[in-house]
Structure formats: C-alpha cells, structure tokens
Amino acid sequence: MTDTKSPARGTSRPATSKLWLIGLICAALLKFSTWPNHRYALCSEEGSIYTVAPDKPTVQCLVVKGSFIESTGEIQIRVNSPLYAMTTYLPWTSRLLNPWYLKVVKLKAGSAVIPGMADAHAHILEYGFKMELQLDGAPSTQDVVARIQKYIDSRPDVHKNTSTWIQGMGWDQTRWPGAQFPTSDDLSDPLLEGRPIALRRVDGHALWVSSRVLEMMGELPTEVDGGLIIRDANGKPTGIFVDNAMTLVPIPPWSEKDMDNYFTTAMTDALAHGLTSIHDADSQPEAIAFFKKQSEAGNLPIRAYLMGNVLSDEYWGAQIPRLINHGAHGRLNVRAIKLFTDGRSPFPFLADISHSYPLGALGSWGAALLEPYSDNPSTSGLMRSSKSALGKLVNQFYEDGFQVNIHCIGDRANNAVLDIFEDIIMDSADPDNVTASWRPRIEHAQIMTMQDLERIGRIGVIASVQPTHATSDMSYAETRLGPERIKGAYAYQMLLQNSKIGVLPLGSDFPVEGINPLLGFYAAVSRLSVDGTSPHGEGGWFPNERLTRAQALKGMTLDAAYAAFAEDERGSLEVGKKADFVILDRDIMKVPADKILSTKVQATVIDGQVAYGAL
Structure with missing residues (x-):
C-alpha cells in the first residue's frame, strides 16, 4: 500500500494567501x-x-x-x-x-471645452409645467385646439374626467392671421366642451380660458388694478385676462407630485444642454422649501440661485430664508429677492397663493412706457405698484442685506427703478462699495431711454438680459415702439460698454424661450432668428448691438457668476x-x-x- 503523504502544512496555502493579499491591495x-x-x-x-x-x-x-x-x-x-x-x-x-x-x-x-453654462434668468418648475402641453409655434387657434385634443386623447384619466384642469403655455396671437387675441369660443370643440382650460401666452402675460372657466368665475369686476379683462363690444368677457387680472382665474395649486415631475424634467433637460447653474427668477417660500429639501437630500444636480418672492406690497423679507452654498453638495443659494414693476402675470401653483410669473410683456402691451404705444396710443402699459411703494420695499430689503433684482421691461419701469437704486447708491458714503457688495440687478432691462442706458452703467447696476427676447420680438417691436424709441431697446452692446463693472449676465427666461443656452449665444452674436433672418436682413437686427463671441461666452459664464456673488468659485x-x-x-x-x-x-x-x- 502506497503511503500518500498529506501536503506539508503551509506548502500550498501561502500561494493562495499571497494571491488573496495581492488582490486586496x-x-x-x-x-x-x-x-x-x-x-x-x-x-x-x-x-x-x-x-x-x-x-x-x-x-x-x-x-x-x-x-x-x-x-x-x-x-x-x-x-x-x-x-x-x-x-x-x-x-x-x-x-x-x-x-x-x-x-x-x-x-x-473640432470639439471644445467651455466653463459650465449658467442661465441668469429662468423659471425651473414652470419649465417642467410647460413641457406637459406646449403651444409654441402654433400657427392658429385651430392648431392649438388640435394639440389640446391630442393631449386629452393621450391621457385616459384626463379623457374620462371632464373636471380635470387642462393647462398649457406658448400661444402667440402676433403670429396668427389677423394677430387678434383668441376668445373662449375658439375652444368650443366637442372634445373640449365643458372642460376647464387655461392657456398662458408665450410671454406669460395673458391667460386664455375656456367658457367653462368663465362660468366658474361668475361675475367679474369692472376693473382690475394692474390688469385687464378683455371684453367684446357688448362688455362680455372674451376669455382673455392680462397681467394682474389673471389672479381672478381659480387655477388649482400644484401638488408635491407635480413639482417633483416638473423638477425632474427641468433638471434632465438643463444638464443635457450644458447648464450647470440656473438663477430662478421668482421663487415663492414654498418653492424655496422644495429646493431646500432636494438639496439636503443630495438631489440637486445643478447649482440653483433662487430669487425669493412673495405676492405682497408689505415687507416680506422674514419669509425668505438665507441659504449660502446649502445642501449635501453646497449647490443651493438664497440671498436675493425679486420685485416687479410692469407687466406682471400670476401663475398659481401653490396652495392659497397666486404665484407671479413675470415675463416679457411687450407682446401684450403690458410694458410700462413713458409715452403711449406707437401701435396702440390708448395705452402706455401697466405699472404694478407706485414708485413710492416700490421704493419703500427696495430700501427695506437693502437694509436687511438682500440683493434686490427687479423686473423691468418698459422705459417707464426702468426709469423709476433706476431712480430708486441711484438714491440708495449715491446717498452712501462709498457708492462703489455699495454696488460691489449689494449688486442690484434689473431683470430684462429691455427698453430704456438713452439717458438711462448711460445711467445704469454709471451707477453700477447690473443689467440681466435675455438675447432671445430680442430675436423673438424683432418682428413687431419697432411697430410697438416707433423708430426712435426702438434705438434704446435690446441694446446689449451699449449696456455692456456703459457698464463700469464690465458685466452683462445672459439668460433665457425659459420656458418663455428655449432652455438651450446656445439659443441665447446665437441670438446675442448674430441678432438673427433661428432660420437666419431678421427685419434688417442677414446682417442681423440692429447689428451694432451684437455681442462678440467672447463677450457672449463671458456673459453666460463669468458674468452670470458675478451676478450671483460666485465669481471667485466658478464661471471661468x-x-x-x-x-x-x-x-x-x-x-x-x-x-x-x-x-x-x-x-x-x-x-x-x-x-x-x-x-x-x-x-
């Protein structure tokens, strides 16, 4: 019998142990x-x-x-x-x-690397909302109705329940035959009959509702301060509500689930288009709480700079929390507030409040002008509040250390706000230090007198502009304003050259415009529509106001970071x-x-x- 010896202890295990140790290392x-x-x-x-x-x-x-x-x-x-x-x-x-x-x-x-792109003026949750039912580019009321029909047919729960509110955004009557406002009768299709429908104009300054909504609203006031109810020759409401009159429409609030869905849509699309930072230009306390929750959970994939707002002419600074590089990744900041002068429209999405959704107002004659509109001499636009009331709020927010960012479209609005800012800045012992530490902003800075174009730069107020507004409005802007006043409108190169701090942050105002920041880059450097045309030809609309590519890139990166007190940590x-x-x-x-x-x-x-x- 052959004696088979067991392997000596330690003869094979060391090899295994060494392999195990190497793997571990x-x-x-x-x-x-x-x-x-x-x-x-x-x-x-x-x-x-x-x-x-x-x-x-x-x-x-x-x-x-x-x-x-x-x-x-x-x-x-x-x-x-x-x-x-x-x-x-x-x-x-x-x-x-x-x-x-x-x-x-x-x-x-052939590829390139640029700093993370920022949108210096946008509306995050509203973008997600708009993507549910988009009306951009609709050539007629019939096309709008067709899109609503498709929306209803694609959602069995909405199709079955005629009490479900249907909301959308993006229609623009200036692109339709006759360029007339639509009416509730235009939403009288059998599939739409009896449904509450509320559709926001592309600039957010007018709301088009169905006959069912008018029935729900009952008797309406004759006048609305800072707003307008469009009526027919017999005094009957047509279904169009402008600016503050939109607060009358009983649109239901958004649910937590709604906000989650809208947030996810916006974040997904923002990242896909190269956005790494967004300045949200109207954040209610409830919206701020939503973003705070997301940031603390590590669910904020981009940097969000929120401008707090409460719909009140009484001081509301105590309702806005101060958050600096907050959350799991330090991406949330709240240190600014947003106020409004002209053309204001509500977007009720939270319980028991009317959320203001202020956007460009020229298309609906809402921008406050010093003189009447050239194509509508019966109006000079709308000022939401008096200059004295606005000044009182601005001074209080300044004293409490908030950056103050104010929505101004028309030359009257810009003039009033510059008066308020100038009084604060020039009455200080060190004006340059005030502008550097406070960094007040005018959002849009769309139509200004030549004197105010010089003044905004001289006193150091930041003009936060949206280049696609120029190319979106250029087909009718000169008709609205006339040949002289238009020279001070959408004057981006002039604003930049006049700025003593040399900054011009660029944004889009999405969802009014597209979320892709390259749309703004292209509009800024070409002053052309996406099809390469303009009222002034292939050279661009008022080509002297084009930005260079270097200026535009800086505007959507480093200048936007400066406008958010972040130029030392990002933007280049x-x-x-x-x-x-x-x-x-x-x-x-x-x-x-x-x-x-x-x-x-x-x-x-x-x-x-x-x-x-x-x-």
Missing part, C-alpha cells in the same frame, strides 16, 4: 484612485479649451483634482509627467502601481475654482454662426463629476 489601490481627490487631465491639441480668464483665455489642458481645477496650461503638463508613458500604454498597470494615476482625456478634433476655468465645464462637439467660438445651433453637448461636468454624457 489591488482593490484598495483601485478604490483609492477613485476617491474624491481623484485627478484627471482634459487636453486639446487644438487649444480649444476656453477658460474665460483674461490672462489665459485658451489653454491646451486642464487638470481636475476632486471638485476643483488644479492646473491649466499647455500640453506639457501631461507630457512632463513621469508616468505619462505608463499611463498611455499601460493604464491598468499604472493605476495599480500608482494611486495618484493621472487619467488623460484627449478631446476629439481657473486654478482653485470649481471644476464645472462642458464639452461641445464643435467649437462655437470658431464655426460659422449658422452652425452654432447644431452643436451638441458631449458632457456636462459639475464638481469634477460627469452629470451628463461621458468624458
């Missing part, structure tokens, strides 16, 4: 290399990384470490790495051997700043203007992490 090194302080380099041999930094506007490479930009420079920053050859040819091995492994991402030819690709950037599949700073809108976002990066697409 490898796993640890791999884990360590993905910790928050991981590093990677992004490089472009074409030098198409646009930093918006004055001393180094373009670079070939930038290195990201954790959430921040560690360095920028020429291609040598990676070539000089002692591990460059190893990371190029043996990336897996080098990562195991070196936990400080530097991954190098080489940009494709500089060492020590947040690693927020966007990779585009083409170089918008070089391609022909008609190619800009074909640009696609390849990746949106926030805090050094990919939030959309891939590196």
